Amino acid sequence: MRAKDAVGRYGEDVATAFVTQAGWTVLARNWRCAEGELDIVALDGDEVVAIEVKTRRSAAYGHPAEAVTHRKLARLRRLTARWLSEHDVRAGSVRVDVIAVLVQRQGAARVEHLVGVV
DSSP, X not given: OOHXXXXXXHXXXXXXXXXXXXXXXXEEXXXXXXXXXXXXXXXXTTEEEEEEEEEESOSTTOOGGGXXXXXXXXXXXXXXXXXXXXXXXXXXXXXXXXXXXXXXXXXXXXXXXXXXXX
């Protein structure tokens, strides 16, 4: 596994633990279709949440969430609609969140949760 892939996988593991500890139910991880991938799909109460995870080892190139562009958000919305059409999940509402993970040299990673990114 390449170092970049390992860092990304670590960030997704951290994000999954973060939402699980918040009491959410993880419905899917790394769900893929021809149009792309959803990192995490979770249930926050009766709300389905598609979560994009961005992980960096430093802030030298900016905050991890800065990598989520308007174009990327549009794709995430399309992917979320497709995921919902393929799964029998009843939701009161749907939203897209971003979880930014910044890996620290020592100690736990820093996690920032951006709710309802539009």
